[in-house]
Amino acid sequence: MQTDIIIAGFGGQGVLFAGQLLAYAGLGEGKEVTWIPSYGPEMRGGTANCTVIIADEEIGSPMVRNPQAVIAMNRPSLDKYEPLMRPGGLLVVNASMVDRKVKRTDLRVVEVPANEIAESLGDKRMTNMVLLGSLIANLPIIQLTSIETALKEHLPERHHRLLPQNYQALAKGAELLAA
Amino acid sequence: MARELWKGNEAIAEAAVRAGCQAYFGYPITPQTELLEYMSRRMPELGRAFVQAESELGAVNMVYGAACTGVRVMSSSSSPGVSLMMEGISYIAGTEVPAVLVDVMRGGPGLGNIAPAQADYNQIVHGGGHGDYYPIVLAPASVQEAVDLTVLAFDLAEKYRSVTVVLLDGSLGQMMEPAEMPPMQPLKKEFPAWATRGAENRERRMLSSIYLNPPDQEVTNLRLLRRWKEVEANEVRFKTYYLEDAEYVVMGFGSAGRVALSAVRAARAEGIKVGLLRPITVSPFPVQAVDAAVRQCKAGLVVEMNAGQMLEDVLRVNNNRIPFEFFARMGGIVPFPDEILAEIRRLAQGKASLEGHPRDRWLERVAAQA
Incomplete structure (x- = not known):
């Protein structure tokens, strides 16, 4: 059993950290995990993405052409990954940053106004947590509590006062289920 | 720890x-x-x-x-x-x-x-x-x-x-x-x-x-x-996967080897009896393990992220006994498993050849796709 997830967006949206949390959570549950970023001559505001694979056996290819699940944090990411997704896959879209509807009808889609939700909770930088919460609620391979544990263990100590807000962001996202 | x-x-x-x-x-x-x-x-x-x-x-x-x-x-x-x-x-x-x-x-x-x-x-x-x-x-x-x-x-x-x-x-x-x-x-x-x-x-x-x-x-x-x-x-070290009953063998080191593992699993799911030999020491080269796989299998495939450098070491051991094919991505591109799966299917369809050099046949396939 293997689940592959791509998280994509602009640099600065917390794409890579959200992926790492997923990997830490998988590790915490005793699973095999691989996290691999796109890397290149990157710049702020450019595109960023990472692939996370969670499995119960030795992981082969660290990259996937046709992912089972995608978080698209902006329009270019949606345009890039929607056509590539495996039929029946889970597509979590940051509706705040995307000005079109999902075209494919063979996917499970969740449209999350993640920027607005994060702002209403006090900080737009938690957009990635809202989307991650929604992903986990719709893709029951990892417990939400494992994400919370990973966040607590890997957020620098000086930011720990922000933990309750981040838990709230995860929970808000988790309320949004695919149609 | x-x-x-x-x-x-x-x-x-x-x-x-x-x-x-x-x-x-x-x-x-x-x-x-x-x-x-x-x-x-x-x-x-x-x-x-x-x-x-x-x-x-x-x-x-x-x-x-x-x-x-x-x-x-x-x-x-x-x-x-x-x-x-x-x-x-x-x-x-x-x-x-x-x-x-x-x-x-x-x-x-x-x-x-x-x-x-x-x-x-x-x-x-x-x-x-x-x-x-x-x-x-x-x-x-x-x-x-x-x-x-x-x-x-x-x-x-x-x-x-x-x-x-x-x-x-x-x-x-x-x-x-x-x-x-x-x-x-x-x-x-x-x-x-x-x-x-x-x-x-x-x-x-x-x-x-x-x-x-x-x-x-x-x-x-x-x-x-x-x-x-x-x-x-x-000091020879290598790892094999699904090789026990294999009729076909894939060989690759490092990342090419682990991408091939995904392809081998997918091929197994289709009923193709294929295994993987992944050299861990590429020097000393696992000559005996390659030789054993050649003795056991009908055909082989070498996968690399170069133009077939380890391929030559494999071919030296094979010494034209079984047909080998070659597949690669180069220049900074990592292959996806489905590309390797397509090559494994070719082996299973009996399309591997002993004529000429595997690299030349691969180049012809690449040219035909372009």
């Missing part, structure tokens, strides 16, 4: 620290830089030597000097930087002192790019430096294996007074995976009889790669060759 999530480059650095690496010399280059960066913090913290040299040439010669004192020493770089180190590697080999080098390969030739590739195989395995020498080359395919092989690299370098290279590609350097770190070994306190550490109250020792009298050089070369025969007899 518990399993923790480590980035490949940093995991190798910490593994080297725990293996008792007392001195590190390097020069930054992507996609290897995190290794050097980690060492720049960690080594001084432990009171050990870290120097960012003025260039790769400086770094490798600092490694040479430190190696002569008998301590555990290492450098790391990526393809173009490793090219610059080749003169020093040959001198280290000729002087018979142990040193560890990590090459996190990127796209080339030339300046190329910073994406993952495996095109330094020939340079590293078949000797990019001059003269008759034989490096031990370890090719990890996961972060855990990179950790384990880094520790092993120090042990083997010392045991055989050899250059030992950990050879991986940029994707493995950049990825994060769970790994369990080895226990912290104490730094060496006893040094071999050849080590030059100051000659107070004893006879002077001399380490050099100069043998101006040719018969002396020949004796040295014979010693290197006999030592290499020992390495070949004792």
